[in-house]
Amino acid sequence: MRVLFASTSGSGHFHPLVPLIDACTARGDDVLVVAPPGLEAALAAREQPYRIGAEPPGDELTRVMTRVLELPPDDGVSLMTREVFGRLRIAAMLPALEAACREWRPDLVLHEAYEFASVVAAERQGIPHARVAVSAARFARSTDTLLRPVLEPYGPGIVERLRASPYLTRLPASLDPSPYAVTHRYHETPEPGALPDWWGGAEEPLVYLTLGTEAGAVPTAGGLYRAALEAVSGLPVRVLLTAGHGTDLPGLGPIPPHVHVEPWVPQADVLGSASLVVCHGGSGTAFGALAAGVPLVCVPLFADQPVNARLVTEAGAGLAVTPTGGPADHAAVLGADDISRIRSAAELVLKEPSYRARAARLADEMRATATCGELIDTLDPRS
Structure with a gap:
């Protein structure tokens, strides 16, 4: 299987994809990661092929982020979702993701929950897509309502198809009930290493x-x-x-x-x-x-x-x-x-x-x- 992974910038957005990238690699799947320039160093340190898209215009991004930081928290989240994750990052990343979907022809697109250009690209090429949660479902659902003005210009009904796509989350049902009809829960299997003894043999908690x-x-x-x-x-x-x-x-x-x-x-x-x-x-x-x-x-x-x-x-x-x-x-x-x-x-x-x-x-x-x-x-x- 060919699996295209897409992420926005930031470790908190990329890291939830990593165990799934590793699982695909272990299965023998072909993997391609498409991400903005801010993740290039992290991708270069890994073994999977990747392509780098674009960042939004710096002056425009700075203006929006300045407004975000001036607003009350809920209003800042709304503006960030619509303008940064929505309008600006879709426009910046869409050319690279459309080219990847058209030329590489993945069987499946897996994107972190706030990377939307890959959804547009997958929809245009008829490729199945699923989103990987980076936050609680109740938070994701609250930001979903903000997406219609920025996604609908890319295709009628795209917001409904995003909500209907598989939603992949690490959180258990008792903690975070999901409003999404197709929800898959999974867990990572990390192998903890030993910490150095930085405390000189002390045994306090x-x-x-x-x-x-x-x-x-x-x-x-x-x-x-x-x-x-x-x-x-x-x-x-x-x-x-x-x-x-x-x-x-x-x-x-x-x-x-x-x-x-x-x-x-x-x-x-x-x-x-x-x-x-x-x-x-x-x-x-x-x-x-x-x-x-x-x-x-x-x-x-x-x-x-x-x-x-x-x-x-x-x-x-x-x-x-x-x-x-x-x-x-x-x-x-x-x-x-x-x-x-x-x-x-x-x-x-x-x-x-x-x-x-x-x-x-x-x-x-x-x-x-x-x-x-x-x-x-x-x-x-x-x-």
């Missing part, structure tokens, strides 16, 4: 502190990390902080001896040893933690993070600490009250075993779903 792969690039990242470190630094724990490659690590200030800081560590390695994850509720971190049976304290800032934090708390697998100003934009700053609340939440989740027990039950439910290879077998249009 390990708290994993992260704001994901993108937050380190925002101007206030240093302040966010310092506040989060202050929240957990007084606890009787070991702390691993992954700050991202864009963060000024020396700018974090003095690091307590029981805290170790790295730009990046394989998530599976950390989650194999962690007792608690403190994060902003990004999908990759939150759902990875649940798949490993690790409870969370979520501090939601923007995008889908408030929805993810609610899912975690509703499931009893952790707590949410919404900043005192509410879920904020990228300029969010955590105040003294927020720091105290994060510390109290972390203490409670570490102390009360029910949080870990409920996270473990979700992990069991996730492991009962199809493997990535079994999922690809199901989607193979030749079978």
